[in-house]
Amino acid sequence: GQNIDQPTEMTATEGAIVQINCTYQTSGFNGLFWYQQHAGEAPTFLSYNVLDGLEEKGRFSSFLSRSKGYSYLLLKELQMKDSASYLCAVSARRFDYKLSFGAGTTVTVRA
């Protein structure tokens, strides 16, 4: 089976930085994904990592360490609109397009 762990909730102040950790124990590994989901809406794709290291996309960055089974999503210059749930997901096998999702981390940004 797949085991993907994330903290349940995090709170941060507008303009600050928040780091959301994700650890995974899966039967295999073929990539890690981050999705953002606002309350009552569908998840939207943020990032994909398959090699170790940091991928930066504007205010959002995602890091992966395959040897440690660990990833984080870094949100910089937080804005109120960043209040949402952030879902970590893993693809376990090559050419297998299904993703296993973590339970999500709810981030609340306060003024």
Place this chain on the structure above:
Amino acid sequence: DAGVIQSPRHEVTEMGQEVTLRCKPISGHDYLFWYRQTMMRGLELLIYFNNNVPIDDSGMPEDRFSAKMPNASFSTLKIQPSEPRDSAVYFCASSLEGTEAPIYGYTFGSGTRLTVV
């Protein structure tokens, strides 16, 4: 493109009734997924298709659930008979084929919120 289109947005039905959820994926996408989301269990994959062929239905809870994809632009998820524990948000998603993984991510529809009373 209008994105992934799901209908209905909300469905309230009585226990024992048949429920049919519908999905139109993004044109040109090769993969279609049905996920279910609840507070207790998070996002769970029910079934997915590649080029209209079911690839993995191991997440389908039981025989009461069935899914079809008769053509590249339409899929249905049917629950018969429905039970209160089926209450959840059901998402359809589609993805363009990348290389070894869905590197372009999934595009999710807006979901169907199903309530079985």
